[in-house]
Amino acid sequence: MTSRNYEFPTQLGSTIPANEPHAVSVNLPKWKDNVDYEEGAERVFSKMQLGYPRFFIHPTIQKLAKRLLEKFGSQDELNLLLPSGNAARRCRAFMQRYYGAEKKLTVNDIRIAEFEISPTSTTSEMQNVPIFIVLFPSDAFKFAKTFWQHTGDIISSRMAEYALRILDENAEIEMKAGSNGSPEQLHFAPKPKSRSHRHYSRKGPEVPATPDVETPDHEHLTYVEERYGRNLNLKFADKAKVALRRRIAGVMTESEQTMKVEDLEESLSVLDEQKKRQGERGVIGLSESDVFLFPCGMSAIFSAHRFAMGALDATRKSICYGFPYTDTLKILQKFGPGCIFYGLGEEKDIDDIQARLEGGERFLALFCECPSNPLLKTPNLRRLRTLADKYDILIIIDETIGNFSNIAVLDISDIVVSSLTKVFSGDSNVMGGSLVLNPNRKHYQELKDYMSTEYEDFLWCEDAIFLERNSRTFRERCHQINVNAEILCDFLKNHPQVDDVFYPKYVCKENYEAFKCPSGGYGGLFSVVLKSEKAAIAFYDALEIAKGPSLGTNFTLASPYAILAHYTELDWALEFGVARHLIRVSVGLEGGERLLNIFGTALDAIE
Template structure:
């Protein structure tokens, strides 16, 4: 659901979901500079109004309800729980506790919950996999668990929790250790028992001539036939993987997506590459976390390199879940020179992680040189293509692993999480990596999330073109204003030549840009008066902005400044609005800055 661009966007109040009235939204309204600071400072006037938040940072209230219910039945006083989609993901959380607080090892435990199912529904239940693995721990150590939840991205989705909560309340989601000899029954929420899509009358709120019983939030998100048969989840996953593989280069529906051959020519331009080398994860950070974990399993626990100023959790993963990190935060030629000297002196690394382009400075790494170094000195190259996206750039030929957040522009609707990981079949270490993933991979992307993701991504190709045009127009407006100090955008970056080497024949420069101002007051005035929604995330179908460094790095602003990332930077994710109206919106906000 996109927000009507004709109405004032600043009317979205603090703490409301973005889009409004969306039960599983992945963004939340923080419409003023003060609200962003208040959120980071933990001020009650902001936190008390939070209906939701970005899922890895804010645990959805439905997930919290299920966690409390599990504690009520299986836990003890003073305990808390975090929920994961499988025993393996829960076990990794427990192992993290062991490294962070060894004395707690006997107090952290796992309860694996599975459904009691009728034989007639066994196949359906196997398809949607309504399981929950709860990690129970002393509540005073919640910070440790939350750190793992945030960095790994492997927690349950809110839709999975919604379904499993209904089963749990009916007494048919139980501890696997107690399942023998118990009665079998299973009736999930009514909307999951449907065998056909439901068409809503959007004006009258009716279904088959009768008043629809759904609440308004559910109606807003699921209208227009989005309440689909969950048995289509496998087909939806296939279509999503084909789009990621690049074999779908036009806007097509599910039927056409499934009818295409998987080995046709595609935008990735790597021989023998197909959807078989595409893996789905619960979110983009989960794909990065599992990439790092599996690379260590393949080669051994070596230090990694993070090149260029990265999204916060990528660096934290490499630092906290392995032997350490060599960080090159400028993403400069001189830093690659230093890396080459280290390699010449027999220093060895597991992998180099980089973004193409980086967030929020939109600098592009020299992937050609990095690939040459990787081949000569035997380390993996992992490229996060979320910001560039594969319609604009093709980074696979230079990578061993390509990761992306499907939550962003691939979905666009800001109402579902997802991540992808791609292996390069022509990479030097492909056979070893393929063996590792074949052995380790489990598909934890919840069935209904996959259905939403497939529907949202059907017009991905055409949306990219519109977003590219709009972003360049906004970039030009900002660059022309005297109060704007710097605009960061791949087209105008000193690293543009590296971007252009990977740009696809019809690709643009993406929908993300950032700006700094000469005076902090101007940044605040511009942000507060910008008539667009404001909150975390990016790649939405509507323009979304945030004081990114304040929101992502509030506790380490001096560290950011040491890498050239200013605290007052404002980041813009440009949407699908009419270009002329979008330009006027930014011009009006710029008029509020000082003379």
């Protein structure tokens, strides 16, 4: 795949990619911007067009929430929109546990309203959109937002945009028909003195909040989407999901890869053929029916834990092995009976796990990342698998960082989860997640049977279409990114201003290479620690690339990871090797020589 030179935004708060209405990242170009973001500074929040969707609720979702609150809410209430009644009830239970105990809430203090947004016109081709609304006292918003962030069971900004379009078209039809009704009859047109929803920010109501952002009109949004040739008729969304499941399972045939999604054949015989092949993941018996789609990667992780508890044993704690992405640990700690945390992820930790098991302790599952984020450590999976088989523990691996074009870990796992938002998509304009069951493991059938009734497909149809389009070049992009990242890391590793580089080629290399695919590489993510925080700030500020949250983008993206992910617990993170001034870099498709020049210039700025 040819290298590319991407234009990146330079203004604080601009979307990454620039001018993308459903962007996944936001530009925080200076070190102080990231610190002030965490501090809730008005100078940052007043300029933010968007943010990472689990941390910063999209302005289009805010707009829809405001209109529905005016219909269903009462004085001093706020609301959160969720994709199903079950998700809404889980949110209510979470809020009652963490907020209700303090406030002694009654069952009526947190209410759930179900509403279906339907087109008025009988000739409309738009489909109905069910919305589930959790309503609660305004001072409980931070608990609702925590549920949204941790679980990832969120609604899509495209879904909100679609729902608003129906409401606006319905209102226009009624107005043309001469309706003189109230704002409610006009489908929730905003009241003149509507309450501000400045609470939809990273920090919640206790900090200066996000401004009311003007959302682009529907014609502009449609123009931007169609400008890049991404639109596809929504009636083919189910076929796009079929293509996604096959691609993720690694069972897509060569002819299917070049076929239009609407022409994909679905039948039991197709599934049987898939199960007979070893496929790209190297697991015989695997088919697209073992792949489950989610609105984001964190939703897949949350669901893996929930399904494991429901299908097997909800009383057993789990193990979190290695320093994980922040919300994975929070899920295991806050939902269910808790977990044992081994943040270093070293052999001595496995020794301790073994001692606990030999002493009679039992666990539900062991969660780990391969490799980990942001220290790029790969666990000794063979040793962990041996213990898991002997003591009946599930192994659940997050393969987002390594991804299945580089590493083959499904065979040693019970469940593999991944964020499709990252390199699988690459374009940073859509969220998604996946969960894959290993059909050859002991508890496969129990998990599959439980999921047959408990799994809900929250992936919005338009997002599935974008994910399918974006992921067609997944393997080619991964190869180029691998090459670029290795060149860049080799350069940084030997630079006098650099204290350490965390990258699978240098960290736990033997463990990583035990599962590295023959054509795979070391991935596109690495972390770099400069000689001092002062040096890190100078380097970061001088980097002429996109700078913001997320990873796995087609363009190179950097962030001061510890500041963004662990700002309130920096000393704790340092105990596990995550330095305050660590910078995480996700390498893109730009040419290797260009990246060397960019990073070399930034290192020169330290002097």
